[in-house]
Every structure is written in structure tokens, then in C-alpha cells.
Amino acid sequence: MPRVCEICQGAKAILRRPKTGQSICKECFFRVFETEVHNTIVDNKLFRRGDRVGIGASGGKDSTVLAYVMKTLNERYDYGLDLFLLSVDEGISGYRDDSLETVKRNKEQYELPLLIVSYEQLYGWSMDAIVETVGRKNNCTFCGVFRRQALDRGALMLDLDHIVTGHNADDVAETILMNIFRGDIPRLGRCTEIATSGDGYITRSKPFKYAYEKEIVMYAYFRKLDYFSTECTYSPNAYRGYAREFLKDLEAVRPSAILDIIHSGEAMQVASEVKLPSQTSCERCGYISSNRVCKACVLLEGLERGVPQLGIGKSVKKTQDLLAGRTATRSGRAVDVVHFDKLRKHAQEMRHERCTGCTCDTSAPGT
Amino acid sequence: MSITVDVEFSGGLELIMKDKVRQATVSLPATADGKPTTVRQVILYVRDNLVADKPQLFSTENTVRPGVLVMINDSDWEVEGENDYQVQDKDKVLFISTMHGG
Ligand SMILES: [Zn+2]
Numbered sequence: 001m002p003r004v005c006e007i008c009q010g011a012k013a014i015l016r017r018p019k020t021g022q023s024i025c026k027e028c029f030f031r032v033f034e035t036e037v038h039n040t041i042v043d044n045k046l047f048r049r050g051d052r053v054g055i056g057a058s059g060g061k062d063s064t065v066l067a068y069v070m071k072t073l074n075e076r077y078d079y080g081l082d083l084f085l086l087s088v089d090e091g092i093s094g095y096r097d098d099s100l101e102t103v104k105r106n107k108e109q110y111e112l113p114l115l116i117v118s119y120e121q122l123y124g125w126s127m128d129a130i131v132e133t134v135g136r137k138n139n140c141t142f143c144g145v146f147r148r149q150a151l152d153r154g155a156l157m158l159d160l161d162h163i164v165t166g167h168n169a170d171d172v173a174e175t176i177l178m179n180i181f182r183g184d185i186p187r188l189g190r191c192t193e194i195a196t197s198g199d200g201y202i203t204r205s206k207p208f209k210y211a212y213e214k215e216i217v218m219y220a221y222f223r224k225l226d227y228f229s230t231e232c233t234y235s236p237n238a239y240r241g242y243a244r245e246f247l248k249d250l251e252a253v254r255p256s257a258i259l260d261i262i263h264s265g266e267a268m269q270v271a272s273e274v275k276l277p278s279q280t281s282c283e284r285c286g287y288i289s290s291n292r293v294c295k296a297c298v299l300l301e302g303l304e305r306g307v308p309q310l311g312i313g314k315s316v317k318k319t320q321d322l323l324a325g326r327t328a329t330r331s332g333r334a335v336d337v338v339h340f341d342k343l344r345k346h347a348q349e350m351r352h353e354r355c356t357g358c359t360c361d362t363s364a365p366g367t
Numbered sequence: 368m369s370i371t372v373d374v375e376f377s378g379g380l381e382l383i384m385k386d387k388v389r390q391a392t393v394s395l396p397a398t399a400d401g402k403p404t405t406v407r408q409v410i411l412y413v414r415d416n417l418v419a420d421k422p423q424l425f426s427t428e429n430t431v432r433p434g435v436l437v438m439i440n441d442s443d444w445e446v447e448g449e450n451d452y453q454v455q456d457k458d459k460v461l462f463i464s465t466m467h468g469g
């Protein structure tokens with residue numbers, strides 16, 4: 001005896017929602033899933049009409065569903081957004097090559113322009129080359145630091161106003177747990193925010209902040225979306241893995257646990273006496289940094305001088321002070337990392353070219 | 368009497384199966400101890416016969432591990448009775464891992 005949809009009372013139920021416990025049919029599922037994301041976007045005023053929005057696309061399930069849903073909602077509700085796919089190629093053979101093929105197919109399927117920025121091209125080092133040098137121990141540190149900057153660089157190349165990422169409710173809950181376990185109060189405050197302004201950089205947001213991973217996977221399945229699923233071939237983040245397992249065990253007992261954790265995280269206030277590091281720009285590359293030289297530049301210098309442990313662990317602050325005021329040493333393989341001021345100027349010129357007949361002055365700095 | 372069930376793996380689960388198979392046909396007795404065969408028996412069969420590597424990524428405590436979605440004939444198994452669903456001949460059971468990649 002098939003169960004009937006609890007929303008339309010007509011069609012056969014094909015899914016039980018973890019959020020509400022309701023059993024619903026395929027069409028109702030598509031509608032409620034899309035509408036909830038739309039409500040998240042509207043309630044949080046994530047976009048303005050005319051915004052150029054890059055979808056951080058990895059070829060995985062979350063970003064593939066995000067690209068599809070963003071395109072659908074932009075058309076259905078006439079947001080007036082210019083959408084782009086923005087991908088980072090870390091240079092991990094057998095992993096990223098395959099997932100980038102998926103992104104290239106998505107580009108055709110969704111008819112969205114695609115920009116791929118690679119570590120090799122931006123920094124002169126692919127992850128494969130980095131792992132060859134540093135081994136498999138700290139490579140995730142390099143990857144994380146480089147990815148964040150790579151997305152900002154790509155965003156300036158496309159002159160974006162905004163980057164959306166596929167982080168879902170499970171990811172956010174997991175990050176909240178990890179920050180609590182580590183006592184990382186500044187990060188706890190930041191990770192619950194749906195949008196971060198990035199201190200004058202491009203705004204980043206998570207339209208799937210309240211969307212359950214289960215529903216994202218089901219959505220991809222029922223819409224027959226084309227995505228890629230393999231773990232990164234280099235050492236997985238074991239700590240996150242445990243947090244994830246713990247979260248999944250909690251969810252199995254109590255499906256609302258994921259949203260409960262997000263709400264708890266949002267309700268926690270960072271006390272005003274907790275000092276958040278003040279921000280300045282890196283004197284080498286112009287990237288936002290809490291030190292005179294940013295982490296990416298420190299890591300790069302370490303790689304190029306053959307002392308990759310330079311930027312890792314407790315010595316970071318010391319190294320950053322040490323490097324301040326010195327010019328970077330360049331070995332044969334290194335590329336000159338483009339300064340952010342140059343990228344910003346380029347973005348401004350692109351903006352000028354688009355606004356035909358306007359009177360904006362491209363020679364004026366930082367408008 | 369026996370029944371055959373079509374099992375499929377995706378979301379990265381195929382990578383821990385023998386020969387990285389995405390699909391297999393499984394033959395099971397229609398009843399066990401006088402009771403109809405349930406999807407739990409299918410899960411245990413897969414765990415014991417098809418998983419090559421890291422069985423804990425597929426199954427814990429005699430069912431799928433949390434984070435593995437199960438689709439029975441294109442429906443979420445949570446609307447079909449989960450572990451106690453009585454499998455029919457020619458049923459399709461799909462296992463999707465949600466723990467891989469973003
Ligand atoms: Zn319905």
C-alpha cells in the first residue's frame with residue numbers, strides 16, 4: 001500500500017523530509033526544496049539586481065545542485081543576476097581532472113560561462129607538486145589557504161560582486177561542532193553567518209545553509225543531475241571526518257539535530273572582550289591578512305626555499321614577522337603571484353567597459 | 368524459492384565494492400525462518416559478499432551506516448519501512464553515500 005503525499009494528498013510519496021518528517025511526492029519535493037532556498041535568499045537579502053554572481057563549482061553534488069537551483073530561481077523569480085561558474089583546479093591528477101570534466105559538462109547543460117583558475121597558474125605549484133615536496137602530512141593546510149585566495153582572484157578576474165558556495169546545513173553544523181570542540185571562538189562566530197563581506201572583498205554566501213545534505217542528494221538524484229563523487233586522493237581531514245560521523249549518528253536518532261546545532265551556533269554571541277584579529281593587507285600580494293605577510297605568501301616562500309614547514313603550526317606568527325619587509329626569494333619554478341591591486345584595477349576596467357556611455361573615471365583609485 | 372534483487376551503488380560507495388562495481392544482481396531466498404526476506408538481508412548480503420574494503424563505510428550495527436541513503440524502486444526507503452521492507456522479486460535497491468565530496 002503506497003503512502004500518499006502529505007502535501008498534495010494525491011501522488012505517491014517518494015521521500016521523507018528530515019526537517020519535518022513529512023512524506024512527500026516528487027513534484028512537491030522539488031517545489032518545497034526550491035522555495036525554501038528562494039526564501040533563504042530573499043529573507044537574508046543575499047543579492048541585488050544586476051549582481052554578477054559566481055557559483056563556486058567543484059563538480060560535486062552540492063555545487064552542481066546549487067548551480068541548477070540558482071539558474072532556476074534566477075529565471076523563475078527574475079532576480080536579474082548574471083551567473084558564472086567559478087572553479088579551482090588544485091592540480092590533483094585523477095581527482096580534480098575528473099571533477100572538472102563534470103563542471104565543463106555543467107557549463108554546457110546550464111549554459112553558464114565558466115572560469116577555471118589553477119594553483120599552477122596562480123602560484124606556480126600544483127597540489128601534486130606540493131605533495132611531492134611536503135609529503136602527505138600538511139598538504140591540506142596549503143590547499144585550504146590557496147583555495148580561499150584562488151576563489152577571490154577568480155572573482156576579481158570575472159569582476160564578480162558575490163560568490164555563492166554549496167555549503168549545506170550538515171557542513172555548517174559540522175563546522176560549528178569543530179569550532180566548539182577546538183574552542184575557536186572567532187571562527188565559531190563567523191561560520192554561522194550566511195554571508196560574509198570579506199572585508200571589502202567579494203561577498204560570499206551559502207544559500208544552502210538550511211538545506212539538508214540528504215535532500216540535496218535526493219534532489220540531484222530525482223532531477224538526474226550530473227555530479228562527481230570521489231574523496232580527494234590526498235589525506236582526508238580526519239578531524240572533520242569524526243565530526244561528520246558524530247553528526248550523522250545524532251541525525252539518525254533525531255533528524256532535527258542538524259538545524260538545532262545551527263540555531264545554537266547562531267544564538268551564541270562572541271563576547272566583546274574576545275579579541276578578533278585586526279585585518280591589514282599583505283605587503284607582498286595585497287591580500288587581506290592579519291599579519292604583514294599573508295599565509296599564502298609565507299607558504300609559497302617556504303616551498304620555494306625548500307623549507308615547506310615555514311608556514312605550518314605555531315611558528316606562523318614568528319615567520320610572518322621574519323618575512324615582513326623582505327622581498328620574496330624566487331626559484332626557477334615559481335611564478336610571480338599577481339598583486340591584488342592589479343586584479344582590482346582590472347576588475348574596475350571591466351566594469352567600465354560594460355557601462356557604455358557612463359562617466360566613471362577608471363583612473364580614480366578604489367571606487 | 369528464491370528472488371533476485373538488483374543492487375546499485377553510487378555517491379562513491381561503488382569505490383569500496385569488489386571490482387568497484389556499480390551494479391550487481393543478488394539472489395536471495397524468498398523467506399528466511401518462515402518470514403519474508405527484508406531489505407536488511409539485502410544489506411547484510413552486500414556487506415558480507417560485495418564490499419571489498421572499509422565495510423564500516425557501508426554498514427554498521429547490521430544496517431547501513433548513517434549517511435548512506437537507500438532508494439527502493441526509486442523511493443526513499445524511509446517511506447517504504449526502512450529495514451523491514453519486504454523485498455519482492457526484481458526490486459531495485461540503490462545505495463547512495465552522502466559522505467563523499469562536496
Ligand atoms: Zn505532493
Ligand SMILES: [Zn+2]
Nearest residue numbers: 282285294297
Ligand atoms: Zn600575500
